[in-house]
Amino acid sequence: MTTSASTHPELTTADQVRRVAVIAAEVFCVVGTLFGIGVIGTRVEESSGGALAATATLVAPAGPAFSIWTPIYVGLLAYAVWQALPVNAVRARVRSTGWLAAASMVLNAAWLLVTQQGWIWASVVVIVALALTLGTLVERLTHEPAGTTWDRVLLDGTFGLYLGWVAVATCANVTAALVDSGVDLGAAANQVAAVAVVAVAAGLGVLFARRLGGRWAVAAAMAWGLAWIAVGRLGDEPRSVATGIAGIVSALVVLAAAQRWHESRPGTRQPSRSLRAV
Template sequence: MTTSASPRPDLTTADQVRRFAVVAAEIFCVVGTLFGVGVLGTRVEESSGGALAATATLVAPAGPAFSIWTPIYVGLLAYAVWQALPVNAVRDRVRTTGWLAAASMVLNAAWLLVTQRGWIWVSVVVIVALALSLGVLLHRLTRSPSATTWERVVLDGTFGLYLGWVAVATCANITAALVDSGVDLGATANQVAAVAVLAVAAGLGVVFARRLGGRWAVAAAMAWGLAWIAVGRLADEPRSVATGVAAVVAAAIVVVAAWRRHAGRAAAPEASRRLHAI
């Protein structure tokens, strides 16, 4: 007896609204980006009185770190197109994450726009909301595997990079807001505080590895950001060997946590097979 494949779900009104909302959010994100890169406004590193510049704080990543936005933005554009296709709009993973994806794009643009106004503490609220929305999105994706390689790259890969980078950027943003507000603990204590912030970032990497299945995209983006913090502190101002070394250690912890999660998942089926063979 043969069984027929399950019919593809119908495209509902909710699907149509959501997919067009994502496209609209992507357009808004592009507009915000044009402000952030200086085409329509002031570049991020020059906005907010320079509070977000690569040399503003001990945990600010060096300039080249921000090139990670290129694959993220390309991925967001590809995702907006991909999810709008009727065959993809009805996927459960798209249905449960589409509005969060749209929210992340709007929040990203909002962050760029509020920094244009110099509202550094408002930018902290926005980036925390962005990080939370991405965390929930990735958690929902973890509930079920991707159906195709293209889905894995465009959906899981894009938002994995996005979350990883935003996690590091959130730590840097909060630090920038504190420094801009006049918080100065002294030369030594500032470095101790910077190391503590990097320890928090490393802890987040471990949590992500455990809760999100050891996603390499998340770990890679976090390690990238942390590595460029190390470069900034070891090769540029403000110099701090302690902070630079701590950033390297934090990056290593994030990568090892993801690797161990994958190693543990690979070992579980093997242990199960051995148990059944006894």
């Protein structure tokens, strides 16, 4: 009796190139992060003329919100090491998402380096590309069930948090670019526009819940960002009770949507609903 070779996929040249590329991308991401936190550059909140500071716009999350980068960065580092192991490099999920993961790391570092130069609109282009990359990556994960706990944590968990936070950050980044360009609708209209932007973020959260099967990591990161927008507007300048309330309501909407589509996933063979993931 022999064991079928198909049950143990062989490590191919493509696998080897991809896993090295992911590690290289992670190194580049770490370098970009060192710039972003001010170790070898200017901190993000002080770059771009302060356009990205926590008090720059009505849609800027309060400072503590950015602590979410700690689990994301730790997760990315752990993922880079984990996916390089031969036994993991041949996994179907790693093969289908590895290059997207590497691209997300490069784009993250590129965003940090672009903001160092004060190129605020270029940063919008980069963060939109990052959001689209992460959206594609997580959607692919949805079509392939996680095989192990590490798989679920390092792929579904890390990239779910990453996508959720970047979705909110994209809305904040676009708003910062508009304000930095001199767009001012007046006190009342600015608040209406801010509420609209927060509502768009909530809409994205609902869309993600429907498309991705109510992933808690995505919803938690989005709710975190929206809640800190509320904290910033209710407790710091520029103050806006309307935007603060909108942030709280939007965070609850995102969590409710995740609950709705997470619980409603039947045990069907539909790819997008077969994964009970993070």
